[in-house]
Amino acid sequence: MCNQAVSLVAAELERQGIATVAIQLLRDVAERVRPPRALFVPFRHGYPLDVPSQPARQHAVIEAALRLLEILERKPPVLVDLELPSR
Amino acid sequence: MGEIGEFSLVTRTFLRAYRWRRIDPVPWAPLGKPLSDCRLALVSSAGFVTPDQSAFDGSARGGDPSFRSIPSDFPVADLIDTHRSDSFDHEGMARDPNLAFPIDRVRELVASGRIQSVGEQHISFMGSITAPGRLVRDTAPEIARSLLEQQVDVALLVPV
Numbered sequence: 308m309c310n311q312a313v314s315l316v317a318a319e320l321e322r323q324g325i326a327t328v329a330i331q332l333l334r335d336v337a338e339r340v341r342p343p344r345a346l347f348v349p350f351r352h353g354y355p356l357d358v359p360s361q362p363a364r365q366h367a368v369i370e371a372a373l374r375l376l377e378i379l380e381r382k383p384p385v386l387v388d389l390e391l392p393s394r
Numbered sequence: 395m396g397e398i399g400e401f402s403l404v405t406r407t408f409l410r411a412y413r414w415r416r417i418d419p420v421p422w423a424p425l426g427k428p429l430s431d432c433r434l435a436l437v438s439s440a441g442f443v444t445p446d447q448s449a450f451d452g453s454a455r456g457g458d459p460s461f462r463s464i465p466s467d468f469p470v471a472d473l474i475d476t477h478r479s480d481s482f483d484h485e486g487m488a489r490d491p492n493l494a495f496p497i498d499r500v501r502e503l504v505a506s507g508r509i510q511s512v513g514e515q516h517i518s519f520m521g522s523i524t525a526p527g528r529l530v531r532d533t534a535p536e537i538a539r540s541l542l543e544q545q546v547d548v549a550l551l552v553p554v
Contacts, residue, residue, distance in 0.1 A: 315415060326549075360489060360492075365493070
């Protein structure tokens with residue numbers, strides 16, 4: 308439900324001229340709802356930025372999301388899978 | 395891994411039968427300038443409030459569509475998790491609210507120059523909304539108005 312809710316808000320922000328990127332925890336829901344720009348992350352619910360109290364890991368997710376904002380030549384919806392570095 | 399199999403049988407059954415909203419057409423606001431010149435706002439559905447704000451209403455039929463504006467300089471450790479869903483593990487964001495509402499992380503992005511600034515306020519709401527009519531009709535436009543008044547260029551949305 309959270310995935311759909313943030314996607315619906317993202318769509319309205321885009322309509323009003325604010326570029327958005329939405330993190331998504333359920334890939335099939337993202338495919339159905341179709342937020343304009345979405346980063347699918349392979350983490351469980353409650354952990355959208357990977358790990359608590361680990362700023363570097365959280366920044367890695369945020370940076371991947373921000374890079375989607377810099378995509379200029381794609382047709383929406385854009386849904387990209389987070390690529391995790393080997394750990 | 396985020397997947398429906400994480401949830402209880404009742405929740406899984408509900409989700410499988412649920413008619414998801416489909417955004418059509420998909421709007422697209424191109425980024426008109428480098429991120430380093432942009433003002434960013436967070437929109438989190440993790441249900442956080444400040445101590446002087448009312449909690450989200452877990453009993454509201456179809457979900458509570460209201461939102462709270464959270465000052466972007468608010469100390470993240472003082473945020474209160476009022477998300478009423480028991481369908482996910484709250485422990486991580488109890489230890490570190492940045493996990494679902496990364497106020498400190500975006501402040502660090504300003505310091506590093508990746509983005510220019512953050513709005514005065516970020517947006518918090520509670521995402522367990524099964525009937526999103528009021529969210530779409532009322533709340534999302536109100537959030538857009540608030541962010542535009544703050545001259546926000548880009549938004550990062552974080553579900554939980």
